[in-house]
Amino acid sequence: MGGRKAEAGAIVVPIERITQSILLIRGHKVILDEDLADLYQVETKALNRAVRRNRDRFPDDFMFQLRAAEFASLRYQSGTSNLRSQIGTSRWGGRRYAPYAFTEQGVAMLSSVLRSKRAVMVNVEIMRAFVRLRQLLASNAELARKLAALEKKYDSQFREVFEAIRELMAPPTVGKRPIGFGSWGEGK
Numbered sequence: 001m002g003g004r005k006a007e008a009g010a011i012v013v014p015i016e017r018i019t020q021s022i023l024l025i026r027g028h029k030v031i032l033d034e035d036l037a038d039l040y041q042v043e044t045k046a047l048n049r050a051v052r053r054n055r056d057r058f059p060d061d062f063m064f065q066l067r068a069a070e071f072a073s074l075r076y077q078s079g080t081s082n083l084r085s086q087i088g089t090s091r092w093g094g095r096r097y098a099p100y101a102f103t104e105q106g107v108a109m110l111s112s113v114l115r116s117k118r119a120v121m122v123n124v125e126i127m128r129a130f131v132r133l134r135q136l137l138a139s140n141a142e143l144a145r146k147l148a149a150l151e152k153k154y155d156s157q158f159r160e161v162f163e164a165i166r167e168l169m170a171p172p173t174v175g176k177r178p179i180g181f182g183s184w185g186e187g188k
Contacts, residue, residue: 012121013039018129023101025070029133030101031126032066039122040114048100050113057113062106071098104130 021035033051037044051058066074102110104127111123 012118013125015125015129015132018126019133022129022133023074025066025101026064028101028103029130030103031107033100033102036102036107036110039126040110040116040119042114042116042119047110047114051100051110054113057109058106061103062109063100063102065100066098068098 018031018039021031021039022029023032024030033047034044037047040047051063107123107126107130111120
């Protein structure tokens with residue numbers, strides 16, 4: 001029994017590796033077919049073949065193919081980005097068609113199409129990564145709201161302080177006698 005529990009709780013793929021694969025395309029958080037194939041340890045064409053055989057399971061909100069311009073932009077970005085440096089332009093050099101992008105629902109559907117034990121275990125990790133990403137985005141949005149409220153609240157309270165600081169920073173006006181001690185011979 002202990003072996004089964006350890007196996008079920010084992011992390012197959014580090015969550016950082018998965019989160020690095022999540023991209024924002026057309027307003028959707030997606031993972032590209034090539035990255036998924038790498039995570040599942042299958043060939044990209046084998047993954048896409050399984051998807052084509054079960055196309056009815058992948059409506060447009062589960063999976064879509066990148067447009068030529070999106071693919072070109074992604075190729076350009078991946079060549080210069082540290083985050084996507086493992087892909088590089090040479091990895092996509094021989095690709096004849098634009099990659100498919102899978103949304104969270106599409107990735108979940110992949111586990112029913114790719115029936116290997118690894119696919120199921122990797123899908124669990126990917127779902128956790130999507131949940132973690134949602135939680136981070138939600139906490140950042142909440143933090144931004146709190147910060148805006150604090151700025152609004154303290155801006156009015158510290159307006160006088162800010163005005164005094166601005167006056168101190170302003171250059172001296174002509175005609176006013178400076179305050180303080182001067183050196184001998186000054187002001188005579």
